Amino acid sequence: MTFLELAKKRHSCRKFCTKKVEEEKLMQILEAARVAPTAVNKQPARLLVIQGADGLAKLGKTADVYNAPLVILVCGEPEKAWERPFDKKNVLDVDLAIVTDHMMLTATDLGLNSLWVCYFDPAVLKKEFNIPANYVVLNALAIGYGNGTPASPDRHDEKRKPLESFVFYETM
Numbered sequence: 001m002t003f004l005e006l007a008k009k010r011h012s013c014r015k016f017c018t019k020k021v022e023e024e025k026l027m028q029i030l031e032a033a034r035v036a037p038t039a040v041n042k043q044p045a046r047l048l049v050i051q052g053a054d055g056l057a058k059l060g061k062t063a064d065v066y067n068a069p070l071v072i073l074v075c076g077e078p079e080k081a082w083e084r085p086f087d088k089k090n091v092l093d094v095d096l097a098i099v100t101d102h103m104m105l106t107a108t109d110l111g112l113n114s115l116w117v118c119y120f121d122p123a124v125l126k127k128e129f130n131i132p133a134n135y136v137v138l139n140a141l142a143i144g145y146g147n148g149t150p151a152s153p154d155r156h157d158e159k160r161k162p163l164e165s166f167v168f169y170e171t172m
């Protein structure tokens with residue numbers, strides 16, 4: 001499978017079966033996070049792996065992960081991320097998005113399904129999981145084995161904008 005075929009195969013899964021994610025696969029997913037690029041190699045991400053029933057129940061207080069058996073909370077330390085000097089832009093969110101995407105696509109490569117979730121109250125998660133106050137809680141990546149019909153890799157013909165509507169050449 002080429003990378004583009006993998007990227008097109010990945011889809012948001014909102015129906016998981018109860019089968020657990022194998023430890024070996026989890027470690028490969030975490031390794032993909034480890035090697036992700038970050039600005040100035042600052043590596044500001046802090047990951048919280050949630051698989052236990054208690055943890056998943058706590059997560060369920062504020063996030064819908066559709067009964068996925070594994071969730072990786074992608075957090076980060078803003079003070080550790082690079083700040084662009086010209087406009088003081090802190091790139092933590094960019095770094096964390098790349099880490100999340102690396103893990104998500106690795107999950108696809110391993111035959112797993114996933115859902116990227118941002119709809120939650122970070123304050124609830126900070127309290128439930130003892131996450132330090134200065135951390136940003138940005139993404140929850142739900143991972144497991146899908147229990148439904150996978151979305152078609154050809155759906156992007158309709159579901160995505162055509163290139164000419166957002167790509168510009170030489171000048172905007």
Ligand SMILES: Cc1cc2nc3c(=O)[nH]c(=O)nc-3n(C[C@H](O)[C@H](O)[C@H](O)COP(=O)(O)O)c2cc1C
Pocket residue numbers: 010011012013115116117118119120151
């Ligand atoms: C940053 C981000 C946040 C998202 N948050 C949620 C979410 O909270 N709940 C959800 O069901 N899907 C969420 N999604 C999934 C998107 O809705 C989905 O990726 C998009 O509709 C395209 O569909 P596809 O992933 O199947 O190609 C999120 C995706 C991204 C990239």
